[in-house]
Amino acid sequence: MRIAAFLKPIFIFIFFQSCKDHISIETMYFENGKIKSEITYKDSLKFGKARYYYSNGFLKEELTYENNIIQGKYISFDDEGFVSFTGQFINGYAVGPLYYYKKGRLVLYNERNFAGDIYFVRKYDLTTQHLIKEEGV
Numbered sequence: 001m002r003i004a005a006f007l008k009p010i011f012i013f014i015f016f017q018s019c020k021d022h023i024s025i026e027t028m029y030f031e032n033g034k035i036k037s038e039i040t041y042k043d044s045l046k047f048g049k050a051r052y053y054y055s056n057g058f059l060k061e062e063l064t065y066e067n068n069i070i071q072g073k074y075i076s077f078d079d080e081g082f083v084s085f086t087g088q089f090i091n092g093y094a095v096g097p098l099y100y101y102k103k104g105r106l107v108l109y110n111e112r113n114f115a116g117d118i119y120f121v122r123k124y125d126l127t128t129q130h131l132i133k134e135e136g137v
Helices: 002-020
Strands: 023-029 035-042 045-053 059-066 072-077 083-090 093-102 105-112 118-124 131-136
Antiparallel strands (some): 035 045, 072 083, 083 093, 105 118, 118 131
């Protein structure tokens, strides 16, 4: 009985703490009526999935925020819908393998350490997709 009495205030505290988080999704529109952005907020900070669009309706960027900082998978597209960049972000910095595309074709690959410094690069021919240059360890 003493344990149950002790746990009851803790449960109530956790419940009220989780209920105070205010989650909202803000949707902005271009003048033409198409969606410009969809951003999730938690307690007025960008938190969760965010999508940004071109005025033609194509997706421009899809990413995740944690407390206004880009965190996790990031992907961007050109205005014709082709992937233009994919990578990972940690605490707002691009890290690990990053891929750059033109018209959906890989043109550049690089790797970054946790400080954001590039330590390996590969460049590809747009037409043939052959490796043109490779630098780094």
